[in-house]
Each structure stands twice: as structure tokens, then as C-alpha cells.
Amino acid sequence: MTIFGLPEQRVRALAETVHGDAGTNAGTGSALHGSAGHDSAARDTEALNSEADDGWAEVFARAAWTGIAEPGDGIAGLVVGGLGASLGLTAVVEGWAPARLAALLRESGVDDSDDELGTSLEQGLFRWRPRLNSADVERSLQLAARVGARLLLPRDELWPVGLNDLGAHAPVALWWRGTWAALARLPHSIALVGARAATGYGEHVAMEAAAGLVDRGFAVVSGAAYGIDGMAHRAALASEGITAAFLAGGVDRFYPSGHDALLTRIAADGVVLSELTCGSAPTKWRFLQRNRLIAASSLATVVLEAGWRSGSLNTAGHAAALGRPLGAVPGPVSSPTSAGCHRLIREFDAVCVTTAAEMAELVGEGSVPLDLTGPDGVPGDSDGRTSDQVRVFDALSGRSPRGLPDIARRAGLSVTAVRAALGALDVDGAVGERETGWVRAH
Numbered sequence: 001m002t003i004f005g006l007p008e009q010r011v012r013a014l015a016e017t018v019h020g021d022a023g024t025n026a027g028t029g030s031a032l033h034g035s036a037g038h039d040s041a042a043r044d045t046e047a048l049n050s051e052a053d054d055g056w057a058e059v060f061a062r063a064a065w066t067g068i069a070e071p072g073d074g075i076a077g078l079v080v081g082g083l084g085a086s087l088g089l090t091a092v093v094e095g096w097a098p099a100r101l102a103a104l105l106r107e108s109g110v111d112d113s114d115d116e117l118g119t120s121l122e123q124g125l126f127r128w129r130p131r132l133n134s135a136d137v138e139r140s141l142q143l144a145a146r147v148g149a150r151l152l153l154p155r156d157e158l159w160p161v162g163l164n165d166l167g168a169h170a171p172v173a174l175w176w177r178g179t180w181a182a183l184a185r186l187p188h189s190i191a192l193v194g195a196r197a198a199t200g201y202g203e204h205v206a207m208e209a210a211a212g213l214v215d216r217g218f219a220v221v222s223g224a225a226y227g228i229d230g231m232a233h234r235a236a237l238a239s240e241g242i243t244a245a246f247l248a249g250g251v252d253r254f255y256p257s258g259h260d261a262l263l264t265r266i267a268a269d270g271v272v273l274s275e276l277t278c279g280s281a282p283t284k285w286r287f288l289q290r291n292r293l294i295a296a297s298s299l300a301t302v303v304l305e306a307g308w309r310s311g312s313l314n315t316a317g318h319a320a321a322l323g324r325p326l327g328a329v330p331g332p333v334s335s336p337t338s339a340g341c342h343r344l345i346r347e348f349d350a351v352c353v354t355t356a357a358e359m360a361e362l363v364g365e366g367s368v369p370l371d372l373t374g375p376d377g378v379p380g381d382s383d384g385r386t387s388d389q390v391r392v393f394d395a396l397s398g399r400s401p402r403g404l405p406d407i408a409r410r411a412g413l414s415v416t417a418v419r420a421a422l423g424a425l426d427v428d429g430a431v432g433e434r435e436t437g438w439v440r441a442h
Helices: 008-018 026-030 041-050 056-068 074-083 085-094 098-107 117-131 134-147 161-169 180-188 200-215 228-238 257-269 284-297 312-321 336-348 356-361 387-395 404-411 415-427
Strands: 150-152 174-178 189-194 219-222 243-246 271-274 300-305 326-328 431-434 437-440
Touching (some): 008 056, 008 134, 056 074, 056 117, 056 134, 074 085, 074 098, 074 117, 074 161, 085 117, 161 180, 161 284, 174 180, 174 257, 180 189, 180 219, 180 271, 189 200, 189 228, 189 284, 189 312, 200 219, 200 228, 200 300, 200 356, 219 228, 219 284, 228 300, 243 257, 284 312, 300 336, 312 326, 312 336, 387 404, 387 415
Parallel strands (some): 189 219, 189 300, 219 243, 243 271, 300 326
Antiparallel strands (some): 174 271
């Protein structure tokens, strides 16, 4: 008997390697086995009910979903949340019709008030099917085992409960390297974010803020980037505190490479996390989506130094959308690297904070009204591109032309969506079409 093209015992061994307490469950496992009789509504209901018992097959399926769906894919979240990861994976592998999937989701209690569920599922299936490759899943699990990465599921005791506020856009699972103690501190953390091209002033503020928050018992969350992020992590470690870094790629490939030593230290004394399977490369879209995890996992977010179009404003937008308190540190009025902070304070009512004590006071003060979202409801990209355009541009090379199916697989989009995004990017002069495919124009 095989599961997603792999022997059942092999799947069990792989799942137990990354989540040792997965256990065994015949009902859950059977949801991954093809069966012609599953076409009936009665058997669909039986399969849905079997998902109540999570076991090693569910662990394997959630690991697979971290490579099949792009971060923040709300339709994937709806399927996994409504049907369970293993039955949802079965539906994609066996090519279930969108109408069949929609009916089962409605039976599971999914709200279909917008009447667009069937269309959304059809688009989702087009995005996911190009990535259905059991060899890729097996390889990613082997990579995880090689670096000691573990898989954290929403059912686990140490799951960061703040992520549940993301609803259908919450990660289906998290890959992590670090200590259990650091995971346990995430519910009592404050995110410190800011510019990569930080000034000496910004780095000094970050150092003082991280050390002061650690002294007050908070964990420090950031994104391990150069500049403010890196300084916040270092100061937290130097103060013998807990720090967590969310990555935009797999936890087996630390990025940026210049922070390899820093991330190795964080993995030893804190925790490094990602919703992407091992072997995944960071892209601009994934950085934007990674920011929502930083905001959601923390009690509050503080922007320490940021330019007018800084990516840190994307994190601020996510924090505000989630109702998290938001703070911003002012800087010299002549400094462009503080213009984003001043914008948050002046235009979006972020709380002006200057010390760790003031940052700690943010917790419990309520939400900050802020709308930095794009037209699709996702905190926007500073280039004014839609989420599909960002993902397609990420999937292109500046030298090697790529065809539509290859771009769709890399971007996690349907071919139709890719074609539309390429049209808009072509009008902007951002991409060019050659005889053998599309390339970035700059």
C-alpha cells in the first residue's frame, strides 16, 4: 500500500523523524489511499470524520502542504482546516472536482456566504497540482532530519497561539530549529523590526530596546535581516534572553548568508522558524508573507527605524490588521531612514515610543487604527504591484527564459493567473518575452 506514491512504512518513518509523537492511526492514514468508492457522499463523510484523529499520516500531509501551497494561501488553509491535511491532500492528488470539495467543506461547517467557494477551490487546485511531487516531499523531510529541524502543528502545546488570529491564512505547520523553552516564550514576546540599511542611531536604539525588553521578561521576535533585525537578535542573546527569528525560506538554509553565525546561535539558544519546507528559497513574496508571522506571534510590534517605503511598514500593516499594538521610534527629522516611523506616527496613529519601558507599555493598550493594505486586502508591496505580480516577478530569472508552466510551479499560481500578471508586468517594462520564455527586464 502506498501513500502519495510512497510506501506506508516509509511515510510513517519520515513523519516520526520530524514529529516523534505523531503516533499511528489507521483511519487518518486511509484518507491518503485512493478509492473509487470515495465518490459517494456517504464515504466522503466517513473520510471527513476520520480526520478527527490526527496521526502520522496527518503529520506527513501537513509537511507536504508546506511545500505545495505558498505562504498565506487562504484557500489551502480553508481546505486543511475544514477537511484535515491528509484528506485535503488526497483531494488534490486524486483530482477531485471543485464541486465535490466544496460540498464536503460546507458539510464540515465552512461558511460559504460569498458563494465563491467553488471558483476559489478551482483556482487553488490549478495552483497546487504542478507541485504534487512525492519525491520533493521526501527530499524535504530528509533535509529536515539532516539539520535537526522539527515540525510544529497547530494541535501541539507549544504552537504560537497568536498565529490562530490569521484564520485561514495561518500556516498549516511550522518548521523550527531551537529549544523548547524558546518556543514556550513566544506568547510573551514583542517584535522589533526596522531598516536593513540601519544607521548607528537605529542600531543603538535596537540594542537598548532588545536588552531592556529582555530584562522585563519579554522574548524578542524579528526577521534576522541585516540592520535593525540583526542588532535586536544580537542584543537579546547578549542579555541572555530569548529571541526568535522567522525566515522567508527553509530553516535548513539560513538567510541572509552573512547572518549564518547569528542564526546558528539563535538556533542553539532561541528558535528559528519558517512555514516553508526545507529546501525552499526566500523570495520577495515570501518575505512579505513572513512578516505576518512576526506580527501575529507577538503581543506588539515596534518599528525602530524605517524609510518611507521600508518593508517594515508591511509588518506594521499586518500587526494593525490583527489588532496588535503598534509602536514607532522617532528619529532625526533630516534622516530618510526614520521617515517611515514618522509616517506611522503622523498618519496612522502609531504610539511614539523611545524606551524599552514605553515599548512594554504597549502590551494591553489595545489596537492601533492603521490601513496599509493593498487592493487584495494584504498589506501592500512598496512597488505598488499586486500579490500575483510580486510572486510572478520572483519566479523569473534575469538571464534564463522560463515558460508559463515553469513560472506557475515556481510562483504557486495557475497558468491563467501567471499570464495575467505577466501582461501587467510587461506593460510596466518589468519583464520581457523571448522566443523560449519570459525574463526579468531589470
